Amino acid sequence: MTTKRTFTGALVATAILSAAGCGGGGTASGEIAKAPADPADASGTIKVLTARTDLVQNGTMARYAAEFNKTYPKVKVRFEALTDYEGEVKIRMNTDDYGDVLMIPASVAKNDYPKFFAPLGTTAELSAKYRFSDKTDVGGKVYGIAQFGTANGFVYNKAVWKKAGVTKWPATPQEFLADLQAVKAKTDALPYYTNFKDGWPLTAWSNNIGSVTCDAKAGDRLAGAVSPWKKGGELNTIDSLLYDIVKGGLSEKDPSTTNWEASKGMIAQGEVATMQLGSWAITQMQDAAKKAGRNPADIGFMPFPVQKGGKYCAVLASDYQQAVNIHSSHKAAARAWIDWFTDKSGYSAKEGAVPAARTAPMPSTLKDFTDNDVSFVERSETRTGEVNTIDNAAEIGLNKPDYRQKLIDLARGAQKGSLDGYFADLNKRWDEAAGTAGS
Amino acid sequence: MTDTTHTAPAKVPRSVAPARTPVPGGGHRDGSLLRRLTPWLFLAVPLALLITFTYVPVGNMIYYSFTDWDGVSPDRRFTGLDNYEQIFTRPELFRVFFVSFYYLAASAVQIAIALYFATVLSFDLRFRNLFKGILFFPYLINGVAIGFVFLYFFQDGGTLDSVLSWFGAGSDHAWLGDPRSANTSLAGVSVWRFTGLNFVLFLGAIQSIPGELYEAAQLDGATRLQQFRHIIAPSIRPVVSLSVILAISGSLSVFEIPYIMTGGATGTTTFVIQTVKLAFQFNKTGLASAAAVVLLLIILLITWIQRRLVPDEKVDLV
Numbered sequence: 001m002t003t004k005r006t007f008t009g010a011l012v013a014t015a016i017l018s019a020a021g022c023g024g025g026g027t028a029s030g031e032i033a034k035a036p037a038d039p040a041d042a043s044g045t046i047k048v049l050t051a052r053t054d055l056v057q058n059g060t061m062a063r064y065a066a067e068f069n070k071t072y073p074k075v076k077v078r079f080e081a082l083t084d085y086e087g088e089v090k091i092r093m094n095t096d097d098y099g100d101v102l103m104i105p106a107s108v109a110k111n112d113y114p115k116f117f118a119p120l121g122t123t124a125e126l127s128a129k130y131r132f133s134d135k136t137d138v139g140g141k142v143y144g145i146a147q148f149g150t151a152n153g154f155v156y157n158k159a160v161w162k163k164a165g166v167t168k169w170p171a172t173p174q175e176f177l178a179d180l181q182a183v184k185a186k187t188d189a190l191p192y193y194t195n196f197k198d199g200w201p202l203t204a205w206s207n208n209i210g211s212v213t214c215d216a217k218a219g220d221r222l223a224g225a226v227s228p229w230k231k232g233g234e235l236n237t238i239d240s241l242l243y244d245i246v247k248g249g250l251s252e253k254d255p256s257t258t259n260w261e262a263s264k265g266m267i268a269q270g271e272v273a274t275m276q277l278g279s280w281a282i283t284q285m286q287d288a289a290k291k292a293g294r295n296p297a298d299i300g301f302m303p304f305p306v307q308k309g310g311k312y313c314a315v316l317a318s319d320y321q322q323a324v325n326i327h328s329s330h331k332a333a334a335r336a337w338i339d340w341f342t343d344k345s346g347y348s349a350k351e352g353a354v355p356a357a358r359t360a361p362m363p364s365t366l367k368d369f370t371d372n373d374v375s376f377v378e379r380s381e382t383r384t385g386e387v388n389t390i391d392n393a394a395e396i397g398l399n400k401p402d403y404r405q406k407l408i409d410l411a412r413g414a415q416k417g418s419l420d421g422y423f424a425d426l427n428k429r430w431d432e433a434a435g436t437a438g439s
Numbered sequence: 440m441t442d443t444t445h446t447a448p449a450k451v452p453r454s455v456a457p458a459r460t461p462v463p464g465g466g467h468r469d470g471s472l473l474r475r476l477t478p479w480l481f482l483a484v485p486l487a488l489l490i491t492f493t494y495v496p497v498g499n500m501i502y503y504s505f506t507d508w509d510g511v512s513p514d515r516r517f518t519g520l521d522n523y524e525q526i527f528t529r530p531e532l533f534r535v536f537f538v539s540f541y542y543l544a545a546s547a548v549q550i551a552i553a554l555y556f557a558t559v560l561s562f563d564l565r566f567r568n569l570f571k572g573i574l575f576f577p578y579l580i581n582g583v584a585i586g587f588v589f590l591y592f593f594q595d596g597g598t599l600d601s602v603l604s605w606f607g608a609g610s611d612h613a614w615l616g617d618p619r620s621a622n623t624s625l626a627g628v629s630v631w632r633f634t635g636l637n638f639v640l641f642l643g644a645i646q647s648i649p650g651e652l653y654e655a656a657q658l659d660g661a662t663r664l665q666q667f668r669h670i671i672a673p674s675i676r677p678v679v680s681l682s683v684i685l686a687i688s689g690s691l692s693v694f695e696i697p698y699i700m701t702g703g704a705t706g707t708t709t710f711v712i713q714t715v716k717l718a719f720q721f722n723k724t725g726l727a728s729a730a731a732v733v734l735l736l737i738i739l740l741i742t743w744i745q746r747r748l749v750p751d752e753k754v755d756l757v
Contacts, residue, residue, distance in 0.1 A: 087719060093511050105511075107722050112512045197590075199702055254595035256615035256701060392721040400720050405704040414617040414705055 032141075033118035033324045035336040043074035044330035046337060049099035051085035051320070064345050068337060071344075075333040096327040100334040103320035104136065104144050106399065110385035113143040117323040118331055120145060120338070130342070130356045132318030135381035144321030145338055146356040148348035150278035151301075151314040151366055151376065152207040155285055158300040160189045160273040169302045169312070169372070173241045176305040180250045183273045192245050193263050193272040196255030196408055199401030204277050205238055206398045207317045209379075211304040212237050214313035216377045223386040225431035229423035235398075236423060237306065239407055242276075243419050246411035255408060264288035268299065280319070282365040283352040301365065303374050312374040316354050318381070386437075394433035396426060503728035510724035522729035532730070535710050538622055539690045542709075545626035546686035550679070552630070553637035558667055561645040571642070578635035586699030589628045593700075618706030625697050625707060632696070633689070637682050644675040680749055687745070688738045710734055 036042045048061075055061045056079045065077040080099060082088045089105045092098045093116060108116060119141040120126065126142045127133045136144035161167075164183040170176040180191035195201035210218040212234040222228050228235045245251055252258060266272040268289035275281075279301060286296035303312040322341070324334045341347060348355040352365035354376075362370055369376070391398050403426070409415040410422055504522055508515035526532055556574055560567055577585070592598045593614040603609050615621040648670060656666050694711040697703060703712040710730070718727035 090511055090719070107509075107719070108511050109509060109722075112514075115513050196704070197702070199704070253611075254613035254616055256613060256621065256705060257590060257594040257597070392723065395717070395721050395723075397720055401702070402704070402716070402720075405702075409705050412616075 030114065030119065033120055033328075033331040033335040035339050036332050039072045039336070040074065042072050042330075042333040042336045044333045045076040045078060046100035046328070046330050046334050047078050047080055048337065049080050049082060049085075049089060049102040051082060051103065053081040053083055056081035064341065064347065067345065068340050071340065072333070072336055075330075075336065077337060096325075098325055100325055100328040100330055101322055101337055102325060103147070104323050109389070110136075110138060113138050113323075114141075116326055117143040118326045118328070118335075119143055120324065120335065129358060131316065131354070131358055131378055132321070132356060132381065135318050135384060136321050136323070137382075144323040145342050146318040146321050147342065148280075148351060148353035148356055149316045149318050149378075150207075150280045150353055151316055151369065152204060152211060152278050153276075153301050153303045153314055153369075154274050155267065155277045155281055156274045156300050156302055157189070157267055157270050157272070157298055159295075159298045160187050160270045161300075163187050164273075170305040171307045171312075173237065173244070173305055176241065177244055177248060177250070180245065180274065181248070184250060187270075187273070189270055189273045190252055190266075191250040192274045193258065193266065194242075194246065194251050194255050194408060195258050195260055195263055195275065196252075196405060197258040198260040199405065201260065201275070201277060202401045202404040202408075203399045205242060205404060206235075207278060207315060208238050208276075208304045209234050210315035210377055211313050212306050214308040214311075214375065214377060216315075217380045218315075219387060220380050220383040223383040223390065223434075225434040227427040228430055229426045238304075239404070239423070240419070241305075242404065243407055243411045246408050251408075255412070265292055268292045268294050270294070270298070278317070279363075279365055280351060280353050301368055303369065312369075312372070313377050314369060314374050316376050316378045318356075318379070319353065389437045390430065390434045393437040394429040396429060396433075500728045500731055503725055504732050505729075506725045508724045509722040510718060511722070515725070518725065522726045523733070525726060526729055526733055532713065535708050535713050536691070538707065538709050539693065541622040541626040542629060542690035542693050543687065545630045546690055549630045549634050550637055550682055550686060553634050553682075554641055554679075556634075557638050557641035557645055558671060561642060561671075562663075571638075574638050575635040577632050578639075580632070582632070582695035583699055585628065585632055586696055589624075589696075590700050593624055615701055615705065621701060621705050621707050625700060628696050628700070629693065640678050640682060641675060644678040645671055648674050680745075684742050684745060687741055691738060691741075692734060 050056065050061070052061070061079045061081075065079070068077060069075070085103070086105050086107060089098060089102060090107050093105070093108070098116075104113070104117070113136060121142055123133065123137045123140050123142055126145070127137075130145055132146040132149055133142045135146070136142050160183060161179070164179070164186045166179045166182055170179050183189055183191040209222075210216060212218070215221075218234055227233065229239065230236060246255075263272060263275065264285055265288050267275060267285055269292050282299060282301055285299045289296040289299055303314045306312075322338045324331055324338065328334050342356050348360070349363055352363045354362065354366070362376075387398075396403050406415065407419075407422065410417050410419060503515075505517060505519060506515040507518045507521075556570075560570055560574075564570070580588075594600075595613060599614065600609060612620065614624045652670050653666060656670060661669070692711050693709045694715075697707045697709055698712050698715070701707045703709070703716065708716075711734070714727045714730045714734070717723045717730065
């Protein structure tokens with residue numbers, strides 16, 4: 001019996017010791033990761049982590065790497081595609097082994113960037129060259145370069161809208177709702193598809209912050225006890241529109257079983273008229289239209305239905321930012337890849353996205369926007385870190401589907417409560433969290 | 440049981456015998472040391488696995504629950520009991536336990552169904568093995584696959600709707616559309632999945648009852664129901680009590696099926712889904728760890744209460 005007891009004691013002690021010994025992370029050297037002046041100097045094997053499993057599987061990424069090798073023959077690029085990118089990389093970042101080049105997971109707090117990533121340059125230098133660089137600016141140094149950015153708005157099927165007699169973009173939320181009503185009345189199409197089940201398409205609604213009042217700093221203004229859902233607030237306008245769409249019976253009957261992959265085909269074939277998404281989705285919808293034997297030109301993109309001074313605004317938001325692992329032993333090669341992929345690969349143009357480089361032209365997918373003189377507003381990210389801290393502390397999740405799923409449930413009567421009550425509750429939680437998290 | 444007690448005394452002298460005969464040199468001492476070590480050597484591998492994959496993570500979790508760690512940052516601050524204080528002062532964190540009642544009710548149904556089929560199939564029946572296979576099969580399917588299959592099943596115009604409409608009972612009901620129907624549907628899926636496990640446990644217990652007892656009962660003119668009541672039920676009591684414990688802890692920690700099918704939307708969030716969301720959506724790993732520790736304690740408490748109420752009696756049929 002005594003031996004048994006000591007052994008159990010030893011067990012517990014081991015457990016506690018190993019628990020205490022399990023600290024993660026490394027030290028920040030603070031040295032800027034520079035691409036070598038002479039491409040021949042860059043060498044080594046670099047591992048690039050990406051969420052685009054499709055592009056790795058169909059060999060597109062390998063073709064980019066082959067193209068890259070023409071300039072940098074001594075660098076070998078390997079890709080690791082992760083389906084659950086956020087979840088897996090976040091856990092791997094507790095070790096030193098998270099690739100040489102990776103996309104910064106959203107869950108990493110901005111102030112921790114210097115502990116995980118090598119700086120890529122000073123803010124003064126990089127912000128002149130790239131859009132969205134303030135998103136990763138910590139203490140005057142930039143830690144990530146955007147792959148590309150997206151404009152936000154509504155993907156819609158032009159043929160269906162035309163059939164409903166609507167040819168002009170709606171200029172107010174009321175007009176937008178009236179147009180959806182017309183689609184419902186005059187066509188067989190479903191006016192709006194929420195993608196409730198997959199959830200993440202609901203998060204794209206938050207990217208309209210700034211489009212409503214044409215204010216690049218609208219996102220930054222959320223940092224503080226500002227009651228974001230108060231009357232006239234941007235989130236109030238955005239979420240009220242979604243609420244009214246669902247309440248008006250303009251969305252799918254059973255949101256709980258929606259299917260993102262299927263929705264592409266549905267909008268391509270005119271079964272669904274409208275979906276709120278980023279401009280990155282346009283090419284995917286056009287592909288779906290091609291596959292279904294429809295005209296890809298039917299896929300249109302319209303800005304959020306609000307005008308300021310007679311003009312529409314569309315916020316440009318950054319996609320994932322590419323960064324160099326601070327523990328990488330081939331930082332120069334890793335940086336060379338990032339620079340090449342951002343500037344020379346043609347990736348963003350192919351994806352129909354807004355290029356990170358300021359000098360590059362707007363993509364063809366946004367031709368409707370440029371033709372109609374929509375003003376592009378580059379979202380300021382200077383206080384994103386604070387906003388995220390408040391958001392997490394409040395457990396609301398502006399970029400998580402949950403709170404909008406509840407909004408939709410309220411709108412269709414699946415859960416009890418009023419919109420005003422819900423907004424009041426959100427405001428209260430936000431303001432309380434701002435009080436505690438801000439300190 | 441009686442078997443082992445009979446043979447045990449016979450074995451003891453035999454195993455002691457070699458120790459009494461003098462062994463030349465130091466062989467005797469080495470032998471006994473080796474003998475004492477042998478069980479530990481056998482245990483070394485499973486124990487190492489157990490410690491690495493159970494106790495160390497649990498130790499880590501308990502440690503995290505006292506910090507404000509966000510799950511990524513290399514820094515963490517020790518915050519004492521702050522996380523626990525939050526859990527017990529925020530009623531909305533506990534409200535999700537109401538969802539567990541759906542699963543608890545479903546577990547009762549599940550145990551009843553499993554018990555019924557186990558009893559029926561323990562008697563000699565045509566296609567007995569086929570039915571056993573059919574009942575056990577769902578348990579072998581991966582939970583994620585089940586989630587996807589049933590998502591199509593409950594879809595608007597999906598399998599359930601079309602089957603119902605064959606019988607003229609087709610409805611426009613969105614099965615996962617409102618909290619009550621969604622939770623009932625999800626609990627139904629969990630019954631479908633886990634009945635097989637309970638069934639096999641019960642069947643094993645029933646089949647270990649010696650056949651003479653039934654014969655004797657039959658000679659005395661006992662009906663099948665009486666046989667169940669007086670032979671089967673008492674002899675499988677430990678297994679039933681185990682099933683109840685598993686059912687309760689299972690209902691409190693439902694995760695896979697609702698997480699895959701609804702993601703916790705429309706009032707289907709369970710305590711574990713909420714914990715996962717706290718940890719991975721809102722980066723409150725510290726708070727989530729505390730929630731996990733609380734869940735562990737609740738389950739231990741319930742098990743303990745249950746063992747006090749229904750002590751494990753020795754089954755004695757003879």
